[in-house]
Amino acid sequence: MRREIREQNRQVGELLTEFIKETVGFYDHIEREPVCRPAAKDRLAAIQEQTIPDKGRPVEEVFREMQRDIYSSTILGQHPRSFSCVPSTMSLVSWMGDVMTGAYNPHASCTVNAPAADLVEKKLIRWMCGQAGYPEESGGLFVSGGSIANLTALTAARDAKLTWGERGKAVVYVSGQTHSSVAKGLHIIGFGREQIRVLPVDREFCMDLSALRSSVRKDMTDGNIPFAVVASAGTTNTGSVDPLAEISAICRKYDMWMHVDGAFGASALLSSEQRKKLDGIELSDSLSWDAHKWMMQTYGCSAVLVRNQSDLVRSFAAHPEYLKDAETSEEGVEFWDLGPELTRPARGLKLWLTLQTEGTEKMGRMIDHGCRMAELAGKLIQEEPEWEIISGPSLGVVNFRYIADGTLSEEELDSANQHISAEITESGFAQIFTTELGGKKVLRMCTINPETTEEDIRRTIEKLTKAEAVSCLGTARNQSRTA
Numbered sequence: 345m346r347r348e349i350r351e352q353n354r355q356v357g358e359l360l361t362e363f364i365k366e367t368v369g370f371y372d373h374i375e376r377e378p379v380c381r382p383a384a385k386d387r388l389a390a391i392q393e394q395t396i397p398d399k400g401r402p403v404e405e406v407f408r409e410m411q412r413d414i415y416s417s418t419i420l421g422q423h424p425r426s427f428s429c430v431p432s433t434m435s436l437v438s439w440m441g442d443v444m445t446g447a448y449n450p451h452a453s454c455t456v457n458a459p460a461a462d463l464v465e466k467k468l469i470r471w472m473c474g475q476a477g478y479p480e481e482s483g484g485l486f487v488s489g490g491s492i493a494n495l496t497a498l499t500a501a502r503d504a505k506l507t508w509g510e511r512g513k514a515v516v517y518v519s520g521q522t523h524s525s526v527a528k529g530l531h532i533i534g535f536g537r538e539q540i541r542v543l544p545v546d547r548e549f550c551m552d553l554s555a556l557r558s559s560v561r562k563d564m565t566d567g568n569i570p571f572a573v574v575a576s577a578g579t580t581n582t583g584s585v586d587p588l589a590e591i592s593a594i595c596r597k598y599d600m601w602m603h604v605d606g607a608f609g610a611s612a613l614l615s616s617e618q619r620k621k622l623d624g625i626e627l628s629d630s631l632s633w634d635a636h637k638w639m640m641q642t643y644g645c646s647a648v649l650v651r652n653q654s655d656l657v658r659s660f661a662a663h664p665e666y667l668k669d670a671e672t673s674e675e676g677v678e679f680w681d682l683g684p685e686l687t688r689p690a691r692g693l694k695l696w697l698t699l700q701t702e703g704t705e706k707m708g709r710m711i712d713h714g715c716r717m718a719e720l721a722g723k724l725i726q727e728e729p730e731w732e733i734i735s736g737p738s739l740g741v742v743n744f745r746y747i748a749d750g751t752l753s754e755e756e757l758d759s760a761n762q763h764i765s766a767e768i769t770e771s772g773f774a775q776i777f778t779t780e781l782g783g784k785k786v787l788r789m790c791t792i793n794p795e796t797t798e799e800d801i802r803r804t805i806e807k808l809t810k811a812e813a814v815s816c817l818g819t820a821r822n823q824s825r826t827a
Contacts, residue, residue, distance in 0.1 A: 352403055359407050364443075371436055375795070378772025379426050383417035424795040425774035425804060430580060430608050433710075433793050435640040437701050441694025442642050452690035454678035465679070465692040468699075472633060473649050475613045477626025483653025485682045486645065486691035490607030493632030493648035495529035496683050498572065500630060500655040501601035502533055505571040515563050516572040517541045519551040519586065521579040523605055549584040549735055549781070551575065551591065560598055572601040577622055577631075578609015581779050581788070583718075583741030585609060588624030595629075604628040607646065609739050611638035614704055615711040618739065629655075635695050638711060638740075638792055640702070645691050648683070656682040714740040714792035717801055721789050724805040731809065734781050740792040743781055746814060758785035763813035774804045 370377075391413060421432040450458035452465065465486055473482040487493050498516075506514050511534060518526055520542055527540055541563070543555045560570045573595055575586040588604065595602040604610075604625055610633035612618040613625070625631065628651065635645040650656055661681040680686050699707070718737035725731050725744045736742040745761045752760070765778045765787055779788045787808070791801065808814075 355403050359404060363407075367439075368436065374420065374422070375424050375800075377420060377423065379420050379423045379775040380769055380772055381417050381419065387413045387417070419775065422793070423775070424793045424797070425800050426793065427789040427791060427804070428769075428775045428777040430637050430790050431775075431793060432636065432643070433638055433640050434636070434642045435698065435702075437698045438641045438645075438694045441697040444697075445690050445693045450690045450693075451687060453680040453686055453688050455676070458690060461690040461693055462679070464696045465690065468692045468696055469647060469649065472647055476610070476628075476631055476633075476649060478631075478649060478651050481652050481654070482650060483656065483677075483682065484647055484649035485656075485679050486647050486688075487683060487685075488644040488691070489636070489646045490523070490605065490632050490634045491525035491529065492684075493607065493634070493646050494523070494525050494574075494603070494605055495532060496648045496656070496660075497603045497630035497632060497650065498526070498529050498574075499533050500650060500659050501572045501603060503659045504629075504655050505599070505601050506569070510569050510571075511535070513567065514569045514571045515539050515541055516574065517543055517556055517559060517570070518574045519543050519576065520545050521549050521551075521581055521584060522574055522576055523580055523607070526574050526605065545584075548738075549579065549582040551586040553587060553590055553594070556591070556594060560594065560600075564598075570598055570600050572603060574603050574605060575628070576609075577604050577606035577625060578612065578739045578741075580608060581741075581781065582735040582743060583609065583737070583739035583790075584735070585621050585739070588622065589627060590624070592624055592627035601630070602628045603630045603632075605632050607632045607634040608637050611635070611707075612711055612739055614639075614708045615715075616708055617712045618715060621739070638714070639695065639707060640698055640710070640794075641695055645695055647692075653677065653682070660684065710794040711740075711792070713794055714796070717791035717796050717798070718742045718789065720798060720801050721791060721805060724802065728805075728809055730814075734784065734786045741788065741790045743779065743786045743788045745784065745786040746808075754784065760813050761785045761787055764808055764811045767811045767813060768804070768807055771807070773807060774800075776804070776808070 420426060422434045450461045452458050452461050455462045469484045473484065487496060502511070514535065516530060516535065516539065518540060530540060541559050543559060544552045546552050556573065563570050573591055575588055575591045577585050577588065592602050606625065609622070610631060612622055630651065631649045633647045633649065635641040635647065636643050657677055660683055679688065715737070718740045722733055722737045722742045725733055730746060730748055731744055732747050734743040734745060745757065746764060747757060762778055762785055765776050769775050776787055776789060778785050
């Protein structure tokens, strides 16, 4: 068996050597690739028919098959003209960290298993807490993404603010722009939909403070227990930042936990130009922060941070007999005491590698660049008479839509903007999806990739304004007027 494994290892080494060279070349000209690469129906059908074999197949055969049938049809979220959702900004430095970490496969749950990796992640968490303005007693851990970060923080909030008997009367406050993972997380930890208050937003799509105050007072009058507010630092839809300092004051007044979903926008703490927008984040009790959104990391590299690390320990620490030998001391707190995972990968090593390589100043400039690209997109749209800005630019996000000459119904405009989105996305040149704001279908661009150029933005806006849906509507209007 050992000889067989060694031979397979040799083949893997040759394949990976070739793969790394090809991958670096691919990224050197990624802008020439289509953003969307649909899967061929015959290849999907072939995968559907495949079974797990009793006897293995040659590693090179399977490797080639994976390249051809699976990886070739992924959407390139890391493409400089991928503007949908919150696109990936991954760098090959982070990928190198993935390769190295995967090769050594450290069990990063406690100091004993991987002392250096453990120290690196602790230093990174301490650094991120410092960026957020948290005190010395703060802490946290790396998790897979913002959804798990939110879930972990809300679990700590529940256990810090509520007794078991109070949970049925507890309510939490979010806005109409809060990420869907918050409601999902609240459901997982035992709260029903009727316990979630979805508050309106203002003209900037930020949480309405007067609505928050009045809702809290009403709940208290009705015998409910307000226990948490989830604020956003960079909403997915609009990049909006809720009034963090004001929300904190309300939370302190009514003894509520303040969680900030900063999965996307917390990275602006590294920017000299954008950091001011996050004033008040230091007053929160917990924060989610995705490095894989705006800090050049591959998935998944997210952090959950808390103002007081003991809040995580209260919710998650467990000390079974089979872990006694791995405990560094009776007082020592390991990563397995801070979250739901026991076995966990060292998610922070690639971030450490990236920060050591790039430095924080360059990271801040990348964030500033993304914001400037959104500002450019907004400026170009404002120059088009049949288009309007709906929100932003804010933290690299701008929403806009085609409005024609004012003669079309809302339904017709919604349909036109949906067709414009589909046309440019299917062309492969750029990826732009729609969202809904104020009941209107709008086009949304998130321009945070540091490789996105002004030319990318200009050509994308040009293609949008000359889309077939726009041309057809213009022709139809002209014919109607002539008739």
